[in-house]
Amino acid sequence: MRIIPAAEIHTAVTEAIGNIAYGIDPLLKSALERALAAETSATARDVLSTLLENAAVSGRARIPYCQDTGTVVVFAGIGNEVLISGALLDEIINSAVSDAWKVNYLRPSIVCCPLSRTPNSGDNTPAVIHHRITAGDKLHLSIALKGGGAENMSAIKMLSPTASEDEIIGYVTEIVTKAGGKACPPVILGIGIGGNFETAAMNAKHALFVPLDSRHPDDRIARLEQRILQAVNATGIGPQGMGGKTTALAVHVITAPCHIASLPVAINLQCHAHRHCEIIL
Amino acid sequence: MRIIELTLPLTPADISGLQTGDKALLSGILYTARDQAQQRLCQLLDKNAELPFSLASATLFYCGPSPVPPGRICGAIGPTTASRMDKYTPQLIENGLRVMIGKGERSPQVQEFLRQYQAVYLTAIGGASAILAQSVTAFDLWCWQELGPEAIYRIAVKDFPCYVNCL
Numbered sequence: 281m282r283i284i285p286a287a288e289i290h291t292a293v294t295e296a297i298g299n300i301a302y303g304i305d306p307l308l309k310s311a312l313e314r315a316l317a318a319e320t321s322a323t324a325r326d327v328l329s330t331l332l333e334n335a336a337v338s339g340r341a342r343i344p345y346c347q348d349t350g351t352v353v354v355f356a357g358i359g360n361e362v363l364i365s366g367a368l369l370d371e372i373i374n375s376a377v378s379d380a381w382k383v384n385y386l387r388p389s390i391v392c393c394p395l396s397r398t399p400n401s402g403d404n405t406p407a408v409i410h411h412r413i414t415a416g417d418k419l420h421l422s423i424a425l426k427g428g429g430a431e432n433m434s435a436i437k438m439l440s441p442t443a444s445e446d447e448i449i450g451y452v453t454e455i456v457t458k459a460g461g462k463a464c465p466p467v468i469l470g471i472g473i474g475g476n477f478e479t480a481a482m483n484a485k486h487a488l489f490v491p492l493d494s495r496h497p498d499d500r501i502a503r504l505e506q507r508i509l510q511a512v513n514a515t516g517i518g519p520q521g522m523g524g525k526t527t528a529l530a531v532h533v534i535t536a537p538c539h540i541a542s543l544p545v546a547i548n549l550q551c552h553a554h555r556h557c558e559i560i561l
Numbered sequence: 562m563r564i565i566e567l568t569l570p571l572t573p574a575d576i577s578g579l580q581t582g583d584k585a586l587l588s589g590i591l592y593t594a595r596d597q598a599q600q601r602l603c604q605l606l607d608k609n610a611e612l613p614f615s616l617a618s619a620t621l622f623y624c625g626p627s628p629v630p631p632g633r634i635c636g637a638i639g640p641t642t643a644s645r646m647d648k649y650t651p652q653l654i655e656n657g658l659r660v661m662i663g664k665g666e667r668s669p670q671v672q673e674f675l676r677q678y679q680a681v682y683l684t685a686i687g688g689a690s691a692i693l694a695q696s697v698t699a700f701d702l703w704c705w706q707e708l709g710p711e712a713i714y715r716i717a718v719k720d721f722p723c724y725v726n727c728l
């Protein structure tokens with residue numbers, strides 16, 4: 281057993297949030313630069329250069345990249361030889377979120393009751409935390425600050441098990457078209473195919489943590505990702521919905537075995553405010 | 562792409578000179594209002610009660626800002642999704658509102674109201690908060706503090722960048 285003290289996790293999570301709320305991930309920056317080079321429309325180019333400038337100012341002046349500093353989403357991979365001492369993992373994460381929010385003056389965006397819409401929790405807690413037991417003595421925490429605009433445009437559908445890949449591509453294109461400028465394109469698409477209702481949605485969210493430049497190891501899935509990306513970019517929605525070639529920067533699919541009757545497809549949209557990181561303790 | 566400098570509030574002549582796709586640099590006063598605040602504004606209109614500001618001379622910015630760190634003029638500011646405001650917009654336009662800033666597309670009904678009343682909907686770039694914050698010269702809580710980020714804030718801006726979406 282390896283003991284990880286609560287304080288170590290708390291510090292790491294607080295610092296991680298303080299880092300990703302500002303500036304830009306290098307892979308995302310390169311993707312935006314490539315998109316800028318490819319765009320010919322003056323408006324699309326203006327939007328993309330503003331986003332790159334925004335990222336630079338955000339990092340330099342410590343102004344959050346986006347005013348919607350998001351819901352904190354954590355995928356925790358807990359090694360079976362790890363013992364967390366001092367507090368429950370969820371308590372530690374929520375306390376770190378609360379501290380990070382206060383120290384960095386991030387926007388409290390969580391209401392306690394979804395129906396009365398009050399009160400605002402004040403410190404952006406609770407985080408959305410998913411747990412998984414892994415082999416070994418490490419604690420992996422994948423952390424994202426997920427904005428509401430793109431999340432609202434996400435969707436899931438139970439397709440017919442005999443649906444073709446073209447139908448899957450058609451469904452994704454339909455959702456991205458409906459999202460238009462509302463999801464703050466250029467977007468990143470996390471897609472869960474297979475599993476059941478909730479695994480498809482979880483896989484869609486988890487797919488957003490796949491590094492932007494990585495290719496799926498399975499050739500068939502990698503080709504599907506490419507075809508989806510081309511179809512979505514052919515819509516012409518463009519940066520911020522104002523027309524252009526770049527509607528999505530990347531598409532990542534995670535598949536799971538599923539029932540003979542089912543083919544769930546979940547699409548989680550992520551905006552260009554793609555604030556995420558991974559901590560390994 | 563034309564780039565036009567405009568002083569708020571916009572006059573009918575300013576609005577009629579705009580074309581979809583123009584980039585506008587706005588200077589003047591914006592009032593923030595998103596879902597909760599707009600619902601309250603419409604409830605006040607239903608009761609014929611006085612509003613916290615005059616709609617006719619206001620520019621409404623669909624925005625929930627982040628808190629202001631000490632020593633700064635403002636936190637991060639940027640547009641939220643405008644389609645969520647579609648259900649309030651016709652009533653606000655009927656009562657004088659002419660200029661709105663948000664992100665994303667509007668409903669056919671709102672587009673019709675914009676045309677009919679010679680009003681304009683501008684889009685700011687969602688997630689370009691650091692850039693937008695740099696155009697802020699003053700930032701004050703205006704009313705409904707209990708709504709937190711959904712309260713109404715009065716923001717003075719200089720050369721606030723946005724694009725003409727529809728009018």
Ligand code: SF4
Pocket residue numbers: 346347348349426427428429430431462463464551552553639640641687688689
């Ligand atoms: S969708 Fe993303 S970029 Fe757009 S306002 Fe929300 S968090 Fe910011």
